[in-house]
Amino acid sequence: LQIETLAIYGVGLLGGSVGLAAKARGIARRVIGVGRSAERLAEAVERGAIDAATTRLEEGCADADWVILASTVSHIIELLPQVAALCKSSAIVTDVGSTKATIVERAERFFPRGGPVFVGSHPMAGSERSGVVHASANLFENACCIVTPTRATPSREADQVEQFWKSLGARVARLDPAQHDRVVATISHLPHMTAVGLLLAASGLGEDADRLAKLIGNGFRDSTRVAAGPPEVWRDICLENREPIADNLERLAEDLRVVAEEIRDGDGDRLLERLQRAREFRKRLIP
């Protein structure tokens, strides 16, 4: 894969890392950063994540052979009609949004047949850090990127987007957008909201934070790490992936109520069976 001009909208952790990785691996000859903050763009230039910068979307899209939308889900949704209208008809557009059904649906409405092609992507390489300052050329190495073409997506472009992420070092899986949203609600969004719940439970102990800080171990640290992520991003994810996340939260809440009952009843057999089943499943997932 060899891209002449790659435009990246949003040069934070993910967008910045795409720029660094695409340049380090010789995938893009020229990388243009696009965004709203001239200051952040300047920092990205300085860090070598992009070669040039503009705050004008039309300027970013004009020459771009590829466009990566690396902003929040709600902002990506806002951008799609303009990007569809501004890009060359030969351009390939993808994104990094962590929910896919709404984005892909909107893209399919606004990207005209015979024009630029949109293929949804979700590189699962976020981190609790944000900003180009934490961007890295290795961010996607061994990360999983889910690509979400639909029946309407030309297979050539779907393959190229898959190839793009592989070139940055990622493993790629394909899911349809709705199934993507259900799966990530369970394996990513649900863990985030339970981490938030665990922290609020700890804050409700009424222990002094400094004292509590002495008591927590690696378990609590790991279990709540994701909740260090940027709140605005996660609010958007919750709002964009409402039904699957709410369904998951309700099912987990019901499950935890059942466990509480088993514990009060002293039902050691059921508890053991549950603990074993979870552990076995984890072993299959993470050998």
Add this chain to the structure above:
Amino acid sequence: LQIETLAIYGVGLLGGSVGLAAKARGIARRVIGVGRSAERLAEAVERGAIDAATTRLEEGCADADWVILASTVSHIIELLPQVAALCKSSAIVTDVGSTKATIVERAERFFPRGGPVFVGSHPMAGSERSGVVHASANLFENACCIVTPTRATPSREADQVEQFWKSLGARVARLDPAQHDRVVATISHLPHMTAVGLLLAASGLGEDADRLAKLIGNGFRDSTRVAAGPPEVWRDICLENREPIADNLERLAEDLRVVAEEIRDGDGDRLLERLQRAREFRKRLIP
């Protein structure tokens, strides 16, 4: 601190690590392992975690100046009356049980005034691994150990037990047994049961485990790591610390139901406030 003869009942991950650490740091001149399985004891001798081994409790207790009960909570509770009866009157006995109210209550019933002294300990250095094969002389370094003396505990022995764990590299905090159980229910047991719930939610997706394995990221891995721990140990913890864990599970379940509602209602402000509050609290705990 200089212990002539240290007896460790149970030479798994924790007991084995106590042995290795006490020897490496020159705290104990002689370490005797006590347990039910001659085979496991032999392995502990071979790994240098203990100098000698016996399957007879009376033999282990006879010469011991210190006894560490490093077994499961339910087994520690079983052992206490015998240990109280078998130890020298000058002996100090402590444990590693992860719940404290039941253990300390029982110890105070069976340890006679003027006899050996029991002080409850909970070194929070467990790991999802178990067995002496994973024991390490550094396990307690920078881990937190909660020591739970009561008003009935002589302060000299309480101080010595605190000193013991510090000598193995741990930070020590003191809590009364009931408060200990409430705090660890929230910062350790609750995260364990939510990790189990997250895994069972993922197994309920109906996706093939191999396929799902490709999709999970560091977030899911970290959020569920604790659930790789030994199921029997965690069943016991749930049964021993019933009320605080069940209370915590019910409160979290209710909290997650409220979040699900906020998400369905699209209440971005409340979601953002919740996410920010959790993140801020985490920053105070883990700067």
